[in-house]
Amino acid sequence: MASLTPIYQSHFLFKRPNFTPPPPPNFSSSFIPKHFPYSKTQSFKLPRMAIRNYVVSATTAEKPRKRYPGEAKGFVEEMRFVAMKLHTREQAKEGEKEVKEPEERPVGKWEPSVDGYLKFLVDSKLVYDTLEGIIDKAAFPSYAEFRNTGLERSEKLAKDLWWFKEQGYAIPEPSSPGVTYAKYLKELSEKDPQAFICHFYNIYFAHSAGGRMIGKKVAEKILDKKELEFYKWDGDLSQLLQTVRDKLNKVSERWTRDEKNHCLEETEKSFNYSGEILRLILL
Numbered sequence: 001m002a003s004l005t006p007i008y009q010s011h012f013l014f015k016r017p018n019f020t021p022p023p024p025p026n027f028s029s030s031f032i033p034k035h036f037p038y039s040k041t042q043s044f045k046l047p048r049m050a051i052r053n054y055v056v057s058a059t060t061a062e063k064p065r066k067r068y069p070g071e072a073k074g075f076v077e078e079m080r081f082v083a084m085k086l087h088t089r090e091q092a093k094e095g096e097k098e099v100k101e102p103e104e105r106p107v108g109k110w111e112p113s114v115d116g117y118l119k120f121l122v123d124s125k126l127v128y129d130t131l132e133g134i135i136d137k138a139a140f141p142s143y144a145e146f147r148n149t150g151l152e153r154s155e156k157l158a159k160d161l162w163w164f165k166e167q168g169y170a171i172p173e174p175s176s177p178g179v180t181y182a183k184y185l186k187e188l189s190e191k192d193p194q195a196f197i198c199h200f201y202n203i204y205f206a207h208s209a210g211g212r213m214i215g216k217k218v219a220e221k222i223l224d225k226k227e228l229e230f231y232k233w234d235g236d237l238s239q240l241l242q243t244v245r246d247k248l249n250k251v252s253e254r255w256t257r258d259e260k261n262h263c264l265e266e267t268e269k270s271f272n273y274s275g276e277i278l279r280l281i282l283l
Contacts, residue, residue, distance in 0.1 A: 068260075069081045074245070074249040074252075075248065075249055075252035075253075075255075075260060075263075076201070076245045076248050076249055076252075078260070078264060079198065079201050079202075079248075079263070079264065079267070080205075082264050082267045083202055083205075083206070083267055083271075085097075086267060086268060086271050088104050090104075090105075090106050091104070091210065101275060101279065102279065102282050103275060103278045103279045103281070103282060104275075107213060107214055107217040107218075108217065110217070110218070110221075110281070110282060111221075111282065112218045112221055112222055112281045112282060113222065113281075113282075113283065114169065114222050114223075115172075115283070116280050116281045116282055116283035117218060117222065117280075117281050118161075118164060118169060118171065118172060119172055119175055119280040119281075119283065120277060120278065120280040120281045121157060121160060121161060121164075121228075121230065122161065122171065122172055122173070122174055122175070122178065123174050123175055123177055123178025123179075123181075123277045123280060124153070124157060124178070124230075124277060125153075125154060125157040125158065125161065126174045126178040126179065126182050127178055127181055127182055127185070127203065127277070128152070128153040128154045128157060128203075129154050129182075130182040130185050130186055131185065131199075131200060131203065132152055132154050134185065134186065134189045134196070135147055135200075139189060139190050140189075140193045142193060142197075142251045142254075143189070143193070143196075145247045145250070145251055146200065146244065146247060149204075149240060149243065149244050149247075150233060150234060150235055150240040150243075151204045151208070151233070151240055151241070151244060153204075153207065153230060156228075156229040156230050156232065157229070157230050159229045160228045160229050160230050163228075175280065177273070177276035177277045177279075177280065178277055180273070180276075181273040181274075181276070181277065184273065185199060192262075194255060194259045194260070194262050194263040194266075195262065195263060195266040197248070197251070197252075197263060198263045198264070198266035198267055198270055199266065199270045199273075201248060202267060202270040202271070202274070203270070203274065204244070205241065206274065208233075208237060208241060211231070212231050214278075214281075215227075215228060215230065215231040216231070218281060
C-alpha cells in the first residue's frame, strides 16, 4: 500500500534540512510573485507626487459646514424659522411655545376693549414712527435699502387715530411698553445693525400676517367690523413683502455667520417687546 506520508516529510526522516522560513510578505509595500515559494520580494511604491497629494488631500479636506434651518433659501427664511418656533401651536403649526400670557391665547377667546385697543394703536404708532425715522436717517448705509418699501404704517395709524377722535374717543399718550420699545430700537440702531434688522423684520412681517388676523377679530368684536387703515396696504402686499425679503437677503449676504447668528438671537427680545404692546388690547 502506498504511503500517505508527503514526500517532503519522508525526506525529513533521514536528514533535517537546513531551512529558514522566509519572512512574511509586507502587503502594504510588496506583492507575492506568481511562483511560490518565492525567492525574492519585489517592492511596489507610489510615485512621490502621488503620495504627497494623497496626504495633503486627506489632512486638509474640510468637514461639511453646518447648515442652518432655512439657510438654503436665504437668510430671511432663517429668521422666519426662528420666529415660528416662538409661536404657540395655536398660533402656528411650527410653534413650540407654551401658552402663558393672555395675548398668547387664541384671538377668538380675547375680550378686547376700545380703550385698550386705542392704547395699542398709540404705542404701535410710536414704534413705527421710530422705525421709519431710523430708516430715513440711515445711521448705517444698509438701512437706506428699506426706505419707501410700502410697508410703512405710521401714516396709516395717524388716520385711524384721527377717526377714533372724530368718534368722540380721547386719544391717550404713549404708555410704558411703547416708550420702552421705541427707546430700545433707537439705541440699538445706532450700534448694532444686525440686531436692529431683526426687529425691523419681525415688526413688519408679523403685522402683515398675524397682525391682520388680530385686527379683523378685534374689529368684529368692538368696531362693528370696521377695517382700519392700519391693516390696508397700497398695492399687492405679497409683492411688497417679497421685495423686502429680497433686500433683506441682499443685505445679509455681507454678514459673517456670527453676525447672522447674532441677528437670530435677537428674535426672542423682539417678541417680548411686541408682546407687551399687544397685551394692551386686553386691558
